[in-house]
Amino acid sequence: MLGMVFTEFMEMVEDRFSPAIADSVIESAKLPHGGAYTAVGYYAHEEIIALVVGLSKQTGIPVPDLVTAFGQHLLKRFSEIYPQMFASHTSLFSFVASIDAEIHREVRKLYPQAQLPRFTVLEIEERVMRLAYESPRSMEALAVGLMLGAAEHFGEQVKISHTAGTVEGRPATVFHIDKNT
Ligand code: HEM
Structure with a gap:
């Protein structure tokens, strides 16, 4: 999965929850690269699931609710980054x-x-x-x-x-x- 999806996800976690929660979600996912995502890299799509499951454990919010909220956040970011696709x-x-x-x-x-x-x-x-x-x-x-x-x-x-x-x-x-x- 494209790195941009991961960088946007981590930004959403920092903004809506906290940088401390973002750090511990990365830690709990036990990622091979330690969570240093770059927007143009590609990563296993299972990693986004591990991150969302970790966030769900930290916050008590069910996984599907978190994923849907992330989709809303992502669409807003897409409209800022790629306005021509909406025009x-x-x-x-x-x-x-x-x-x-x-x-x-x-x-x-x-x-x-x-x-x-x-x-x-x-x-x-x-x-x-x-x-x-x-x-x-x-x-x-x-x-x-x-x-x-x-x-x-x-x-x-x-x-x-x-x-x-x-x-x-x-x-x-x-x-x-x-x-x-
Ligand atoms: C309502 C509109 C859209 C829907 C329902 C939608 C749906 C999806 C879904 C469900 C995925 C996950 C991959 C999968 O299901 O196999 C995906 C991936 C993606 N979409 Fe969309 N999308 C929409 C609009 C957009 C827009 C506007 C952009 C960018 C301008 C975009 C860019 C991407 C990118 C970059 C990925 C990740 C590809 C990857 O990880 O390799 N999408 N889309």
Whole structure:
């Protein structure tokens, strides 16, 4: 996983909790490199899980809640670092529908080794969208946080749930994004 994800995670832990908690989370994860992440390096994606589990133990906050909060934080940071990726969109549904063909495509140009999921739009209506997510990393909670962060960015309120489903016969997670809150 791209180092930027780790550096952003550690910054969020320092800001929302404390530098002392950040240090002890790094220590408890027993990382081979001692937690010295660089934004353009690549690290095993299991490491982010070890860090989140450590933070959950320190704070008592459940892992999925922490991951979703991190997704929201990350989306905000992406909008600051890569404003051009948001410029051609005015709504959550249009933005989310463009992840594979535009957003992650640009990400892959910048970082050829990026390990990205596949998103397929199953249905878009005025107030409801269904989106299939396929990834061997199964980072549903992160996807929810990123989408909630994007909703916030476009000033929209949504409810997001997910169920097991299929896309073109393959097993997938299906997100239901609902503006009828
Ligand atoms: C709502 C919009 C988005 C969603 C739902 C989304 C979803 C995800 C998910 C779930 C992952 C984790 C990897 C996996 O599941 O296999 C991921 C990775 C990533 N995404 Fe997105 N993403 C969104 C927008 C963006 C934007 C705007 C950027 C950058 C400008 C971005 C850059 C990245 C990067 C750098 C990674 C890590 C790749 C790696 O570690 O190798 N994403 N995305």
